Amino acid sequence: xxxxxxxxxxxxxxxxxxxxxxxxxxxxxxxxxxxxxxxxxxxxxxxxxxxxxxxxxxxxxxxxxxxxxxxxxxxxxxxxxxxxxxxxxxxxxxxxxxxxxxxxxxxxxxxxxxxxxxxxxxxxxxxxxxxxxxxxxxxxxxxxxxxxxxxxxxxxxxxxxxxxxxxxxxxxxxxxxxxxxxxxxxxxxxxxxxxx
Amino acid sequence: xxxxxxxxxxxxxxxxxxxxxxxxxxxxxxxxxxxxxxxxxxxxxxxxxxxxxxxxxxxxxxxxxxxxxxxxxxxxxxxxxxxxxxxxxxxxxxxxxxxxxxxxxxxxxxxxxxxxxxxxxxxxxxxxxxxxxxxxxxxxxxxxxxxxxxxxxxxxxxxxxxxxxxxxxxxxxxxxxxxxxxxxxxxxxxxxxxxxxxxxxxxxxxxxxxxxxxxxxxxxxxxxxxxxxxxxxxxxxxxxxxxxxxxxxxxxxxxxxxxxxxxxxxxxxxxxxxxxxxxxxxxxxxxxxxxxxxxxxxxxxxxxxxxxxxxxxxxxxxxxxxxxxxxxxxxxxxxxxxxxxxxxxxxxxxxxxxxxxxxxxxxxxxxxxxxxxxxxxxxxxxxxxxxxxxxxxxxxxxxxxxxxxxxxxxxxxxxxxxxxxxxxxxxxxxxxxxxxxx
Numbered sequence: 001x002x003x004x005x006x007x008x009x010x011x012x013x014x015x016x017x018x019x020x021x022x023x024x025x026x027x028x029x030x031x032x033x034x035x036x037x038x039x040x041x042x043x044x045x046x047x048x049x050x051x052x053x054x055x056x057x058x059x060x061x062x063x064x065x066x067x068x069x070x071x072x073x074x075x076x077x078x079x080x081x082x083x084x085x086x087x088x089x090x091x092x093x094x095x096x097x098x099x100x101x102x103x104x105x106x107x108x109x110x111x112x113x114x115x116x117x118x119x120x121x122x123x124x125x126x127x128x129x130x131x132x133x134x135x136x137x138x139x140x141x142x143x144x145x146x147x148x149x150x151x152x153x154x155x156x157x158x159x160x161x162x163x164x165x166x167x168x169x170x171x172x173x174x175x176x177x178x179x180x181x182x183x184x185x186x187x188x189x190x191x192x193x194x195x196x
Numbered sequence: 197x198x199x200x201x202x203x204x205x206x207x208x209x210x211x212x213x214x215x216x217x218x219x220x221x222x223x224x225x226x227x228x229x230x231x232x233x234x235x236x237x238x239x240x241x242x243x244x245x246x247x248x249x250x251x252x253x254x255x256x257x258x259x260x261x262x263x264x265x266x267x268x269x270x271x272x273x274x275x276x277x278x279x280x281x282x283x284x285x286x287x288x289x290x291x292x293x294x295x296x297x298x299x300x301x302x303x304x305x306x307x308x309x310x311x312x313x314x315x316x317x318x319x320x321x322x323x324x325x326x327x328x329x330x331x332x333x334x335x336x337x338x339x340x341x342x343x344x345x346x347x348x349x350x351x352x353x354x355x356x357x358x359x360x361x362x363x364x365x366x367x368x369x370x371x372x373x374x375x376x377x378x379x380x381x382x383x384x385x386x387x388x389x390x391x392x393x394x395x396x397x398x399x400x401x402x403x404x405x406x407x408x409x410x411x412x413x414x415x416x417x418x419x420x421x422x423x424x425x426x427x428x429x430x431x432x433x434x435x436x437x438x439x440x441x442x443x444x445x446x447x448x449x450x451x452x453x454x455x456x457x458x459x460x461x462x463x464x465x466x467x468x469x470x471x472x473x474x475x476x477x478x479x480x481x482x483x484x485x486x487x488x489x490x491x492x493x494x495x496x497x498x499x500x501x502x503x504x505x506x507x508x509x510x511x512x513x514x515x516x517x518x519x520x521x522x523x524x525x526x527x528x529x530x531x532x533x534x535x536x537x538x539x540x541x542x543x544x545x546x547x548x549x550x551x552x553x554x555x556x557x558x559x560x561x562x563x564x565x566x567x568x569x570x571x572x573x574x575x576x577x578x579x580x581x582x583x584x585x586x587x588x589x590x591x592x593x594x595x596x597x598x599x600x601x602x603x604x605x606x607x608x609x610x611x612x613x614x615x616x617x618x619x620x621x622x623x624x625x626x627x628x629x630x631x632x633x634x
C-alpha cells in the first residue's frame with residue numbers, strides 16, 4: 001500500500017491558487033531594488049511587506065501562489081515564510097477582490113455615529129454581505145477595525161483613499177458616483193477638500 | 197493665561213506641511229542645529245530634565261528610555277518611530293504627520309544623534325497611505341536641504357529617516373511586535389527582557405518612540421527643559437494633544453496643557469463644545485478603548501497622566517471617547533471585544549481564546565439570551581486574561597468588560613432579566629437619527 005499519494009508533498013500546500021506566472025514589471029523591480037537598500041544588506045526580509053504590496057497591486061488586488069513565490073525569490077526566503085506574513089496582515093488578499101474594496105470602519109467611535117447603518121445601506125445597494133464581492137466584480141465590502149480618524153466618523157476607506165463622514169443616507173449615492181466616475185468620486189477625504 | 201498651541205499652532209495653514217513654512221514659522225531644524233553642537237549625553241540629560249513622558253500610552257520618561265539604550269557595543273543602533281496609530285479613539289499622530297511632518301523628521305534626527313543611531317524607521321500603519329505620501333515627499337525635501345543624509349550641518353553626523361509601511365495589524369503598535377513586523381515577520385510581541393534598549397531591531401539596541409513624543413524633542417531643544425516643564429502640572433509637563441470623538445459637537449484633535457480638566461475638554465467652547473444633542477453625558481473613555489471608563493463625577497480631573505490614573509483610569513493615548521445615554525454598555529463592551537478578538541495576535545492563549553469567549557458571552561447577553569451566571573462567567577474570564585499575557589494587549593482586552601461590569605452591572609442584569617436591551621430602541625446609537633448630524 002502506498003504511504004501517501006505519489007504526487008503530494010507538504011511543500012506543495014499553498015495558501016492561494018497558483019494563478020498565472022508572475023514576475024515584477026521592470027518598474028516594480030526597480031522600486032523593490034531601491035526599497036531594499038533602506039535596510040541592512042543581511043535584512044532583506046524587512047522589505048517583505050513592501051514587496052507584497054507591489055505584487056498585490058500588479059496582480060490586480062490580490063496575491064496568488066505564483067506572486068508569493070516571486071516575492072520569496074526576491075526576499076530570498078521560503079514561500080512558507082511569505083505565506084506566514086500574508087496570512088497575518090489584513091491588507092493582503094489571497095482571493096480575487098473587486099476593483100474597489102470598501103472598508104467600513106466598525107469600531108466604537110464610528111459605530112456610535114452610524115457605521116452599522118452605513119454597512120447595511122451598502123449591503124442593500126450592492127446586494128452582498130460584508131466579506132463578499134458583487135457579481136460584476138466591481139465592489140468588495142469589508143468591515144474593518146479602527147482606521148484612526150474617529151473625529152471624522154463614520155469613515156470608509158476605498159482602496160487607499162478615504163471617505164469621511166459618510167452618512168448612511170449618502171452611502172447609496174456614493175456607490176452610484178463610483179460607478180459613474182470611478183476614482184473621481186473619491187472626494188470625501190478632508191485632504192481632497194483642502195486642495196480645492 | 198490662555199494656552200498657546202506649540203505642536204499644532206500652524207496646522208490650519210494651507211502650507212503648514214511644507215519645509216519652507218516649517219523653517220520660516222517654526223524655526224525649523226534649529227533644534228537639530230543646536231543639538232549637533234552638544235554631546236549626545238547632554239541631549240539625553242536635557243530630555244530627562246524636561247520630564248517628557250512617552251505619548252504613545254504608557255507615559256514612560258523618554259530621557260530614561262534613551263539612557264537605557266546600550267552604549268558600549270559595536271552594533272548599530274536604531275530609532276523606531278511608532279506611527280502605527282491604531283488604538284480606537286486615537287488620531288493625533290495622524291494630524292502631526294500630515295500637517296507638521298518636519299517636526300517629526302527633526303525629532304527623529306535629534307533622537308538618533310542622542311542615542312548614537314544613524315537610521316530612524318517610521319513605522320506607519322498601512323491604512324495611512326495618504327499620510328505616508330505627504331511624509332515621504334517631505335523627507336525627500338529634508339534630504340535635499342541637507343537636514344538629513346551625510347554630514348548634517350558639517351558636524352560629521354549622518355542620519356537617514358525611512359518610512360516603513362505596515363499592513364493592517366493593531367498589535368504592531370506594541371513596541372516589540374512593531375520590531376518583529378519591521379523585521380518582516382508577523383507582528384507578535386517578544387518576551388521581555390531583553391528590552392529593545394538592549395536587543396531590539398535586528399537584535400541591536402533600539403529606542404521605540406511615539407510620533408507625538410518625538411515631535412516634542414525639537415521644542416525642548418529650542419526652548420529648554422524649564423519652558424517645557426512649566427507648561428503643565430508637576431511631572432506632566434509639555435503640550436498634549438487630545439483626540440475627542442463620540443457624542444460631542446466638534447470632535448477633533450485639540451492641544452492643551454495637562455492642567456486642562458476632562459470637563460473643559462468636553463464642554464469648553466475652544467474644545468469639543470459640549471454634547472451633540474439633548475441626550476445627557478453618560479460616561480467617557482479617557483485614553484483609548486483599552487482604559488477604564490470615567491463618570492460625570494470624575495470630570496473635574498485634570499487630563500494628565502497622574503491625575504487620570506488617580507481617578508481610576510489611564511490617560512493612555514489621550515483618545516477621549518464621549519458617550520451619551522443612548523449607549524448601551526453591553527453593546528459597547530461587545531463592540532470593543534469584537535475589535536480585540538479580531539486584533540489579538542494569537543500568541544498567548546488567554547488573550548486569543550479568552551477574547552473570543554468574552555465576545556460570545558457578550559453577544560449572548562446583548563441578544564437577550566444570557567443567563568445570570570453568564571455575568572459572573574464574564575468577570576471570571578476577563579480576570580483570567582488580564583496580567584497573564586506577554587504584552588499589555590491582554591489587559592486591554594479585559595478592560596472594557598471589567599469596567600462596564602464594575603460601573604454598569606445593572607445593565608447586564610437588566611438584559612438577562614428582560615431578555616432584551618433596555619435602552620429605548622429609538623435611542624439606540626445605531627439608528628440613523630444620530631448618524632445624520634453632520
